[in-house]
Structures are given as C-alpha cells and as structure tokens.
Amino acid sequence: MTAGVLRRLMRSRVGQVGVALTGILVALGLFGGVFAPADPFLPTGLPLRPPGGAHLFGTDDLGRDVLSGVLHGARISLLVGVVTAATAAFVGTAVGATAGFYGGSTDDLLMRLTEFVQVIPRFFLAVLVAALFGPSIVFLVLLFGLTFWPGTARLVRSQVLSLREREYVVAARSVGLRDGRILVRHVLPNVLAIILVSGALQVGAAILIEASLSFLGLGDRTVVSWGYMLNNAQPFLRSAPWLSVFPGLALVVTVLGTNLLADGLQATWERPRT
Amino acid sequence: MRARFGLDRPLHEQLLVYIGNVARGEFGTSYFHRRPALEIIVDRIPATLLLMLTALVLSTIAGIWLGATAARHSDRAPDHAITVGTLVGGATPAFWLGQVLVIVFAANLGWFPVQGMTSVRGVPEGFARVLDLLHHLVLPALTLGLLQLALVTRLTRAGVREALADEYVRTARAKGLAPGAVLGRHALPNALLPVVTVVGGHFGTLLTGAVLTEIIFAWPGLGRLLYDATLSRDYPLLMSIFLVASVSVIVANLLTDLVYGALDPRVRLR
Numbered sequence: 001m002t003a004g005v006l007r008r009l010m011r012s013r014v015g016q017v018g019v020a021l022t023g024i025l026v027a028l029g030l031f032g033g034v035f036a037p038a039d040p041f042l043p044t045g046l047p048l049r050p051p052g053g054a055h056l057f058g059t060d061d062l063g064r065d066v067l068s069g070v071l072h073g074a075r076i077s078l079l080v081g082v083v084t085a086a087t088a089a090f091v092g093t094a095v096g097a098t099a100g101f102y103g104g105s106t107d108d109l110l111m112r113l114t115e116f117v118q119v120i121p122r123f124f125l126a127v128l129v130a131a132l133f134g135p136s137i138v139f140l141v142l143l144f145g146l147t148f149w150p151g152t153a154r155l156v157r158s159q160v161l162s163l164r165e166r167e168y169v170v171a172a173r174s175v176g177l178r179d180g181r182i183l184v185r186h187v188l189p190n191v192l193a194i195i196l197v198s199g200a201l202q203v204g205a206a207i208l209i210e211a212s213l214s215f216l217g218l219g220d221r222t223v224v225s226w227g228y229m230l231n232n233a234q235p236f237l238r239s240a241p242w243l244s245v246f247p248g249l250a251l252v253v254t255v256l257g258t259n260l261l262a263d264g265l266q267a268t269w270e271r272p273r274t
Numbered sequence: 275m276r277a278r279f280g281l282d283r284p285l286h287e288q289l290l291v292y293i294g295n296v297a298r299g300e301f302g303t304s305y306f307h308r309r310p311a312l313e314i315i316v317d318r319i320p321a322t323l324l325l326m327l328t329a330l331v332l333s334t335i336a337g338i339w340l341g342a343t344a345a346r347h348s349d350r351a352p353d354h355a356i357t358v359g360t361l362v363g364g365a366t367p368a369f370w371l372g373q374v375l376v377i378v379f380a381a382n383l384g385w386f387p388v389q390g391m392t393s394v395r396g397v398p399e400g401f402a403r404v405l406d407l408l409h410h411l412v413l414p415a416l417t418l419g420l421l422q423l424a425l426v427t428r429l430t431r432a433g434v435r436e437a438l439a440d441e442y443v444r445t446a447r448a449k450g451l452a453p454g455a456v457l458g459r460h461a462l463p464n465a466l467l468p469v470v471t472v473v474g475g476h477f478g479t480l481l482t483g484a485v486l487t488e489i490i491f492a493w494p495g496l497g498r499l500l501y502d503a504t505l506s507r508d509y510p511l512l513m514s515i516f517l518v519a520s521v522s523v524i525v526a527n528l529l530t531d532l533v534y535g536a537l538d539p540r541v542r543l544r
Contacts (some may be wrong), residue, residue, distance in 0.1 A: 068312060097544065119523045119524060119527065120520065120523075121479070121482035121516075121519050121520065121523060122480050123482070123483075123486075124485065124500060124515075124516060125516075125517055127485065127500060127501065127504055128500075128504065128512065128516065131504040131505075132506075150386055151440055204365065208367050211369075212367065212368075212486055215367075215369050215370075215486075216486075216489065216501065218504075230369070230370060230373070233373075234373075235288035237376065237377050237381065238377065238381050238382075241377060244370070244373055244374075244377075248367070248370040248373070249366050250376070251365075251370065252362065252365050252366050252367070252370075253365075254364035254365075255364075255366075255367075256361060256362060256364075257362060259361065259365055260361070268331055
C-alpha cells in the first residue's frame with residue numbers, strides 16, 4: 001500500500017515538491033550534524049562575519065557558524081513535528097474511532113472531552129507550561145501532542161460514523177468478528193488517509209509553535225533550534241540580518257514542505273473537502 | 275510576606291480558597307502591579323481587540339477578493355501567483371515575518387514606528403491621535419493577518435472554482451448576466467460558507483491569538499501582559515489571564531454557533 005501511495009503522490013507537482021522538501025528535512029534531521037562544518041555551540045570564527053568564505057551563512061555574535069546551527073536545528077524541528085503528530089494521531093484516532101463506532105453516550109462523553117481540550121488556548125498554555133515547569137523539550141512535545149489531537153479525533157469520528165454502516169462492516173459483524181477486530185482491520189484502514197493528511201499538517205504546525213516558544217526564549221536552550229537562533233538574532237536585526245534570515249527561511253521551507261505533502265496526500269485520495 | 279498572600283498554607287487549601295474567591299468575583303491581587311488582577315486585565319482587553327479585529331476584518335476582505343480573483347483567472351498567471359503566495363504565506367512564522375517587516379519598513383525605510391501603540395514623545399490630541407494609533411497599527415495587523423489571509427484566500431478560491439462549474443452558474447450565464455454579477459451574486463455567496471466557518475473559528479481566539487505579535491511589537495494587550503506576568507512569576511495574574519481567556523473562548527464559540535443558526539437556515543439549534 002505504501003508504495004502505491006508514494007507512486008500516486010509523485011504524479012502531481014504538489015506531491016513531488018512536498019516529498020522532496022520533507023525528504024530534505026528528514027535527511028537533515030537524521031544526518032544534518034554530519035554535514036555541519038562545525039560544532040554549532042563552539043566559536044569557530046570572528047563574531048558577526050557576513051555570509052561567504054569559510055562561513056557560508058556567516059557567524060553570530062559569538063563567532064558560531066550559522067550554517068552549522070541551521071543544519072543541527074533541523075533535528076529538533078523534525079523531532080518535535082513527528083512526535084507531536086504521532087501522539088496526536090494515536091490519541092485522536094483512539095478517541096475518534098471509539099466515539100464514532102460505538103455512538104450513544106460513549107460518543108457524547110468522548111466528544112465533550114474533545115471539545116474541552118479543543119477550546120484550551122494552546123499557545124497560552126504552552127507559554128505557561130514552559131515558564132512554570134522549565135523549558136524541557138520533552139514537556140513541550142508532550143504538551144503539543146496532548147493538545148493537537150482533538151482535530152484528528154473529530155475527523156476520524158465523522159469518517160467512522162459513515163463507514164460503520166457500510167455493507168462490508170455489516171458483513172464482518174455477521175461473520176461474528178469482535179468489535180475490536182472490525183474496527184482495526186476493516187474500518188481504520190479506510191480512515192488512514194485522513195489521519196495522514198491531518199498528521200502532515202500537524203507536523204508543520206508543531207514546528208512553528210516550538211519555534212515561536214524558543215523565539216520567546218521559552219524553549220529548551222540546551223539544544224540548537226531555529227527558534228533559538230532567531231531569538232539570538234534579535235539584537236542584531238540591523239547589523240547582521242543574516243542571523244535572522246537563514247533560520248527563518250529554513251522554517252518557511254520546512255513548513256511549506258509538510259503542507260504541500262499534506263495537499264499532495266489529500267489529492268491522492270480525492271476525498272471530499274471538509 | 276508568605277502569610278500575607280496565604281502562601282504558607284497547604285496547596286489544596288490554597289486551591290479551595292482560590293476557587294472560593296473566583297466564585298465571589300475575587301481574582302486576587304497581582305504580586306507585581308499591586309492591583310486587582312481583573313482590573314489590569316480589563317485595562318488590556320481593548321488594545322488586543324483592536325488589533326485582532328483589524329487583522330481579522332482586513333484579512334477576510336482581502337482574502338475573499340484574492341481568492342475570487344484567482345478562481346476567475348483559473349490556471350493563468352494571476353491564479354498561479356496567488357496560489358504560490360498563499361502557500362508561502364501559510365508557511366511563514368508570524369514572529370519571523372514581524373521581524374522582517376520591522377527591519378524593512380521600520381528600521382530601514384522608517385515609514386512606520388518599530389514598537390508600541392502610541393507615540394513615545396507625547397500623544398497628540400483629537401484626530402491626530404487616531405492617526406497616530408493607526409500608524410502604529412499597520413505592521414502588527416499585517417503580521418497577524420497574513421496567516422488568516424492565506425487561509426481565506428485558499429478556501430475562497432476552492433469554493434468559487436467549484437461553484438463556477440455548477441449548473442446554477444451556467445443558468446445564470448445563460449440568461450445573460452454579466453460575469454461580475456454571476457460571480458458576485460451567485461457563485462460567491464455559496465462559496466463562502468467554509469470561509470464563515472473558519473473566520474467564525476477565529477473569533478474564539480480574539481483575546482488569545484495575538485500573543486506573539488503583541489510581544490514583538492510591544493503592543494499593550496493581553497498577550498503582552500501574559501508574557502510579562504510569566505517573566506515576573508506573577509501567579510495570581512497568570513491564573514486570572516488564563517481564566518479570562520478560557521471563558522472568552524467559550525463565549526465566542528457560543529456566539530459563533532448562534533450566528534450560524536441565523537445565517538444558515540439548515541442549521542437548527544436544539
């Protein structure tokens with residue numbers, strides 16, 4: 001199935017660009033440190049050198065290589081994006097599928113819970129948690145995962161609601177399959193498309209929120225991230241704009257890539273717009 | 275000091291006291307400002323609302339116009355330009371865009387003030403005061419509105435494209451209506467339903483959605499207050515802001531639902 005999806009994805013221009021950009025992010029996230037010319041935390045040149053020469057993206061106020069920072073920063077973005085999306089997909093699917101499949105008071109209860117989580121002002125909460133419990137990347141990723149799932153849950157639920165009435169589900173039931181098996185083997189594979197699309201969108205959204213927090217100085221300062229670099233760049237906006245331009249562009253390209261991937265995936269299945 | 279704010283009592287007792295106080299409309303006193311927390315919050319709300327509403331209204335109007343234009347020139351240059359623009363716009367972090375705008379238009383060109391809501395050197399009186407405010411509003415509103423603009427444009431474009439292929443639009447064309455009238459009177463209203471949903475969804479974030487923008491531009495609103503309260507560990511103020519923000523989300527969502535009921539006759543409220 002995976003190969004088929006990829007083949008259809010590569011047929012559209014949007015899908016191609018999305019796959020390429022996301023592929024670059026994944027490659028940099030996994031191996032970026034290997035390509036980096038220097039340790040992103042160690043001064044390797046004169047401070048505030050413009051791009052060119054030994055430092056392709058210039059150096060910051062402590063003489064650290066900006067290119068190395070951008071390459072290393074991909075790892076945090078990838079980690080935050082993927083873990084958040086995976087957590088949200090897992091919780092959202094579990095809640096949405098259960099609610100849609102069983103209906104009745106189970107549905108009511110789970111959907112009220114979903115709405116409760118959905119109305120929490122996410123960024124407010126993130127600022128609060130980062131400030132009160134300390135800026136640990138583990139905390140942040142958990143927080144994102146546990147606030148992103150309501151969207152997935154609602155999509156999955158609406159899909160399961162219509163799928164459970166299909167003939168093949170009725171057939172599976174009449175053969176005597178247990179609920180859990182019907183849900184996992186017969187219903188969920190047909191919802192996978194929607195889970196993937198919303199997951200890809202959430203990767204981008206989570207990356208942006210993490211960057212925003214780090215930009216405010218509320219992120220994890222023991223690792224290099226693009227938000228952290230942008231935060232450092234603030235006092236030098238006029239004198240050394242390259243400090244801000246390169247990490248910012250990296251963010252734009254990354255999020256653009258995952259958004260395009262989501263668009264391409266969606267076109268692959270051609271599900272009706274929601 | 276600890277005894278004065280009740281911090282020497284056990285945690286569960288503090289929570290009960292807090293809940294009791296909130297129930298009586300007592301939101302506590304800010305450690306930092308030494309004023310009732312609610313009073314400080316209410317002071318900040320107009321600034322946030324002004325910024326958010328400006329961004330929301332402008333980006334919605336511009337987004338509908340851009341989306342309709344793109345759909346009308348489907349698969350030609352304007353469409354491609356607008357589509358690429360929305361994709362890039364939707365992926366740009368607001369805080370970074372804010373920085374870039376400040377570098378270009380405030381620091382280098384000097385067209386707009388870098389920060390704040392009013393001039394630092396004395397606020398002028400009368401009409402000049404309004405102009406001064408608007409002058410300060412431009413960059414933050416642009417920063418805040420971009421994401422919404424991209425979203426509305428995309429939705430409108432998709433909706434209008436779909437509607438233009440529908441039969442009632444063919445009928446409208448066949449009876450000789452001008453292209454503008456077909457678009458404005460027939461295609462657009464139907465295409466805008468998803469836009470209403472999205473814009474309605476944003477009403478819930480009126481008080482909470484501008485945190486980053488307010489911080490970058492030192493806009494004296496609720497988000498800036500949250501940030502300052504966080505940095506000064508002002509817990510009574512933090513708790514109150516969070517409470518007010520949560521309640522505002524619920525109220526705004528309720529209002530949005532009621533508006534749907536009024537706009538769309540198919541929606542029935544039980």
